[in-house]
Amino acid sequence: MLIIEGIHHVSLNVRDLRRSQDFYERILGLQELPRPAFDFEGAWYAIGTTDQQLHLIVYKGETLRTGEVDTKDGHFALRVSSYENTQKWLDQCGITYTAKPYGKAGFPQIFILDPDQNIIELNAERLEEN
Structure with missing residues (x-):
């Protein structure tokens, strides 16, 4: 084992x-x-x-991804300390994202694409309540 x-x-x-x-x-x-x-x-x-x-x-070869973010596609996830601050930062940087603050995962998620269309999930332990 x-x-x-x-x-x-x-x-x-x-x-x-x-x-x-x-x-x-x-x-x-x-x-x-x-x-x-x-x-x-x-x-x-x-x-x-x-x-x-x-x-x-x-890598100069072909990739499988050609479209928008598909959250079911292969990706890796990074835990962030603040969902709200992450959204603000991405907005400030002009980064397009798919937000899922109340998704079925049980924690808030944001999905972005890097320059080569690799999907990155940014998630937080909880959603901040204002």
Whole structure:
């Protein structure tokens, strides 16, 4: 039997590394990590205060996604501290999103696309009540 300790990293394919780095650093606020000298372009990022990471890999092949956000499609999720502040930040940055404050998941969710159409879920423990 396997004993899973947690997720180490998620890898995403990107086409333009600089464009993706701008998105993940400026919009999501991720901090870049040192990366081994692979024979392909990419970047590694720390996620939160854990040892979890996001790896970007430059890939010139085709992807499956061509349209808008479909919340049933493959994605990864990041927990945010404030749903309301996340919406305000995305609005300020001009990022289009799909908001599901009262979805069936039991916690509020926001779905966005990165520059390469990778779906990212941003969710909070609870919805702030004004």
